[in-house]
Amino acid sequence: MRPNDVMKVLMPLGLLLAGVSAHAQSTSFTINTSLERKAIxxxxxxxxxxxxxxxxxxxxxxxxxxxxxxxxxxxxxxxxxxxxxxxxxxxxxxxxxxxxxxxxxxxxxxxxxxxxxxxxxxxxxxxxxxxxxxxxxxxxxxxxxxxxxxxxxxxxxxxxxxxxxxxxxxxxxxxxxxxxxxxxxxxxxxxxxxxxxxxxxxxxxxxxxxxxxxxxxxxxxxxxxxxxxxxxxxxxxxxxxxxxxxxxxxxxxxxxxxxxxxxxxxxxxxxxxxxxxxxxxxxxxxxxxxxxxxxxxxxxxxxxxxxxxxxxxxxxxxxxxxxxxxxxxxxxxxxxxxxxxxxxxxxxxxxxxxxxxxxxxxxxxxxxxxxxxxxxxxxxxxxxxxxxxxxxxxxxxxxxxxxxxxxxxxxxxxxxxxxxxxxxxxxxxxxxxxxxxxxxxxxxxxxxxxxxxxxxxxxxxxxxxxxxxxxxxxxxxxxxxxxxxxxxxxxxxxFPEISVQALASNNANGAVYAAVSAADPSTLHIIAINRLTTAMTGNFQITNPVNFKTAQVWGVSGTTTAITAQTGLSNIKSNKFSYRMPASSVLHFVLKP
The missing domain is CATH 3.20.20.80 (Glycosidases)
Structure with missing residues (x-):
């Protein structure tokens, strides 16, 4: 399902909104690239x-x-x-x-x-x-x-x-x-x-x-x-x-x-x-x-x-x-x-x-x-x-x-x-x-x-x-x-080889995994899962030495096995953004400064 184009809309807390439904449940995902670093x-x-x-x-x-x-x-x-x-x-x-x-x-x-x-x-x-x-x-x-x-x-x-x-x-x-x-x-x-x-x-x-x-x-x-x-x-x-x-x-x-x-x-x-x-x-x-x-x-x-x-x-x-x-x-x-x-x-x-x-x-x-x-x-x-x-x-x-x-x-x-x-x-x-x-x-x-x-x-x-x-x-x-x-x-x-800290506020609703690469430390990969049978808003907050500006997104959901390109992000502010995750979905975000 294609998220709405909301690149021009910013929430009061600086979160970038990507197709958020007013009735969708939400889960917070926090990532810290300096913590829990270990080789995958x-x-x-x-x-x-x-x-x-x-x-x-x-x-x-x-x-x-x-x-x-x-x-x-x-x-x-x-x-x-x-x-x-x-x-x-x-x-x-x-x-x-x-x-x-x-x-x-x-x-x-x-x-x-x-x-x-x-x-x-x-x-x-x-x-x-x-x-x-x-x-x-x-x-x-x-x-x-x-x-x-x-x-x-x-x-x-x-x-x-x-x-x-x-x-x-x-x-x-x-x-x-x-x-x-x-x-x-x-x-x-x-x-x-x-x-x-x-x-x-x-x-x-x-x-x-x-x-x-x-x-x-x-x-x-x-x-x-x-x-x-x-x-x-x-x-x-x-x-x-x-x-x-x-x-x-x-x-x-x-x-x-x-x-x-x-x-x-x-x-x-x-x-x-x-x-x-x-x-x-x-x-x-x-x-x-x-x-x-x-x-x-x-x-x-x-x-x-x-x-x-x-x-x-x-x-x-x-x-x-x-x-x-x-x-x-x-x-x-x-x-x-x-x-x-x-x-x-x-x-x-x-x-x-x-x-x-x-x-x-x-x-x-x-x-x-x-x-x-x-x-x-x-x-x-x-x-x-x-x-x-x-x-x-x-x-x-x-x-x-x-x-x-x-x-x-x-x-x-x-x-x-x-x-x-x-x-x-x-x-x-x-x-x-x-x-x-x-x-x-x-x-x-x-x-x-x-x-x-x-x-x-x-x-x-x-x-x-x-x-x-x-x-x-x-x-x-x-x-x-x-x-x-x-x-x-x-x-x-x-997905790269160095796992970093990634936490979900509600494990029953969703899961999140994050990693960086030694060859490209300025890029962050996040895989987020919506376990729910309804759409969910994922609120992402990232701690990283450099602010990310853009994200490409791929995902799988629904009845087709194909992993397809989703609507990306082009104006991330303060390493925070929100994204509408389709029902029963897995999304792969690739974030860059």
């Missing part, structure tokens, strides 16, 4: 490759190469449930309970490696074909690659049935009895992190006839092809598997017992997750000491709470060894404050264990603490526009079972998952970075998706998150949420 990690502008669920392969995933390039991404992750079982030697992966516990070619095919060979025996694909396809595209897109490595313990050997029964549901087993099937124990290979010296040197074309897959051999394959992480083409980061809190746990209300109960037959314990993470991180650092390690990739709040991500509606359930870890200092850092971490005790125990192992190894084994965030209160448009506030805002109590009083989690308090985890890092393993390697607020087909996505990116930058990779369709209004930061004018122009 470009890696927060990322997504998970091949996670759109449409079976589009390679470049066609997420709408094709041009669509991907238009997002101006800075990082990509190849990870997810099926990557827990990806056998790099021949490209087979197992879908676990996501799809019939079927061993298949899903990862390789969707990654762009083509269809599996039906004439080469166990050699369905060349070694590492999916990894090569993924990283080659990252190099083309000039993005950081984060690659998930397997740690759970077993990998599939072959493909028995390319097409499991059509009646299969994600929580049903395809075949649960012994026999020539995808869950026959003879068809699983054992992961070994470090190949015994007695077996000879590491090979880039490993044998398919033994019972083992060596992860140092996988790393060697990648290093031989691309160089180590310090080279321009090398893979920079490795994640220590995926969602161990869901590998195998107490059966939930739908009789699901985890994502990989056949691959990992015993119930998951904290000690085993920690041991496997330490062992895999040690192998990564031995092979490439400068590569960054990410872990534990917990699936969400309940996993951070007590590892098992299950709750039956009245209580949570914990692994067998939980009593060993549900103790001080992990509960409250011996402060007695039960809500110091809002119950995320597993995070504390994990950080402490990785710190202790690093001290013993005389090298940092964990560079980045990673977790996943799928908000429990974002299914309606009303909730979605507020949902990202659970990452930081103490005043926002999301309407979910996590915050419900009496359930034993936050008991009516705001979740504050990012700020609480930052506190945990400071207390238990200082200088560890923070990453959200999967997240999704929904709303691809609704403008609220753009609001939630933009709000999340703003929070990631403001809160100092190191890397974030969206999981799902980075298209529609979700793409708009990316582009308002990374390609707002269609020429790859981006």
């Amino acid at each position: 990690s470009p890696l927060i502008y990322g997504y998970n490759a091949y996670a759109d669920g449409t079976n589009r392969a390679g470049w066609e995933n997420q709408g094709g190469q041009a669509s991907l390039q238009s997002l101006n991404l800075a990082s990509r992750r190849l990870g997810g449930n099926s990557m827990t079982s990806y056998n790099w030697e021949n490209g087979v992966s197992n879908s676990g309970e996501d799809w019939c516990n079927s061993s298949n070619a899903a990862v390789s095919a969707v990654a762009g490696a083509g269809n599996p060979s039906t004439t080469a025996g166990l050699a369905y694909y060349a070694p590492g074909a999916a990894l090569v396809s993924f990283h080659d595209q990252s190099l083309t897109l000039n993005t950081y690659s984060l690659l998930q490595l397997p740690a759970a313990g077993k990998l599939p050997k072959d493909i028995v049935n390319l097409y499991p029964p059509s009646s299969c549901q994600g929580y049903d087993l395809w075949q649960s009895t012994a026999g020539p099937s995808n869950i026959d124990t003879a068809r699983w290979l054992t992961i070994v992190n470090d190949k015994p010296a007695s077996l000879g040197s590491l090979s880039t074309t490993p044998t398919l006839l033994d019972d083992f897959v060596y992860l140092d051999e996988e790393l060697n394959f990648l290093i031989q092809k691309y160089g180590n992480s310090q080279t321009a083409s090398g893979i920079k980061g490795y994640e220590l598997d995926n969602e161990p809190d869901l590998w195998h746990h107490w059966a939930d209300a739908n009789n699901g017992s985890g994502t990989h109960p056949n691959l990992y037959p015993a119930f998951t314990t904290v000690a085993d997750v920690v041991q496997k993470n330490i062992a895999l991180a040690s192998t990564i650092k031995r092979m490439d000491s400068s590569a960054q390690t990410y872990g534990p990739a917990i699936s969400g709040y309940l996993g951070l709470f007590s590892l098992w991500a299950v709750w039956d509606g009245t209580q949570s359930h914990q692994p067998a060894d939980w009593s060993t870890y549900n103790v001080e200092p992990f509960v409250s850092n011996s402060t007695g404050d039960r809500y110091r971490y809002n119950g995320m005790t597993m995070a504390n125990a994990y950080l402490s264990a990785m710190k202790n192992a690093s001290q013993q190894a005389n090298q940092r084994l964990l560079d980045v603490f990673s977790f996943h965030y799928y908000p429990q209160a974002s299914y309606s448009s009303t909730d979605r526009v507020q949902a990202a506030r659970s990452l930081w805002d103490a005043s926002y109590v999301e309407p979910s079972w996590i915050t419900q009083t009496g359930n034993g989690f936050t008991d009516g308090r705001g979740l504050q998952i990012v700020t609480k985890l930052k506190q945990a890092i400071n207390d238990f393993y200082p200088d560890t970075k923070l990453a959200i390697t999967e997240y999704n607020f929904g709303g691809k087909d609704d403008v609220t998706g753009a609001i939630a996505q933009a709000d999340a990116l703003g929070i990631f930058g403001k809160q100092g998150v190191y890397l974030a990779t969206y999981f799902g369709d980075a298209e529609g209004f979700v793409a708009s949420g990316f582009k308002i930061f990374r390609n707002y004018d269609g020429r790859m122009s981006s």
Whole structure:
């Protein structure tokens, strides 16, 4: 909606009015460019490759190469449930309970490696074909690659049935009895992190006839092809598997017992997750000491709470060894404050264990603490526009079972998952970075998706998150949420790299983020969000050494995903102005003296 032309009208307080309705609600946005200055990690502008669920392969995933390039991404992750079982030697992966516990070619095919060979025996694909396809595209897109490595313990050997029964549901087993099937124990290979010296040197074309897959051999394959992480083409980061809190746990209300109960037959314990993470991180650092390690990739709040991500509606359930870890200092850092971490005790125990192992190894084994965030209160448009506030805002109590009083989690308090985890890092393993390697607020087909996505990116930058990779369709209004930061004018122009203080007077109505660039310190970028379904007046007041005179404005609102130029400002006075923000909108202001 085009604001009225009011460039000649000045309010008594010197505010420049841009199409203000007398009945519109208002929110004040204050920006101070000298306060809270911190670098924004470009890696927060990322997504998970091949996670759109449409079976589009390679470049066609997420709408094709041009669509991907238009997002101006800075990082990509190849990870997810099926990557827990990806056998790099021949490209087979197992879908676990996501799809019939079927061993298949899903990862390789969707990654762009083509269809599996039906004439080469166990050699369905060349070694590492999916990894090569993924990283080659990252190099083309000039993005950081984060690659998930397997740690759970077993990998599939072959493909028995390319097409499991059509009646299969994600929580049903395809075949649960012994026999020539995808869950026959003879068809699983054992992961070994470090190949015994007695077996000879590491090979880039490993044998398919033994019972083992060596992860140092996988790393060697990648290093031989691309160089180590310090080279321009090398893979920079490795994640220590995926969602161990869901590998195998107490059966939930739908009789699901985890994502990989056949691959990992015993119930998951904290000690085993920690041991496997330490062992895999040690192998990564031995092979490439400068590569960054990410872990534990917990699936969400309940996993951070007590590892098992299950709750039956009245209580949570914990692994067998939980009593060993549900103790001080992990509960409250011996402060007695039960809500110091809002119950995320597993995070504390994990950080402490990785710190202790690093001290013993005389090298940092964990560079980045990673977790996943799928908000429990974002299914309606009303909730979605507020949902990202659970990452930081103490005043926002999301309407979910996590915050419900009496359930034993936050008991009516705001979740504050990012700020609480930052506190945990400071207390238990200082200088560890923070990453959200999967997240999704929904709303691809609704403008609220753009609001939630933009709000999340703003929070990631403001809160100092190191890397974030969206999981799902980075298209529609979700793409708009990316582009308002990374390609707002269609020429790859981006929100700059130095975050500055930006505050909204009413977080429920709106949000604001601001940044400047070291290369152009006289220009200020502001991204402002109107969460309301009605127009809102944004009253902006800026503290800056130099007065701004003009502003160009871009925005997204309504039913079109396009980011379009809005009416600009040409006579700003005393670094104050007002602007009519359309209903349910995100605006990007570029201010100049």
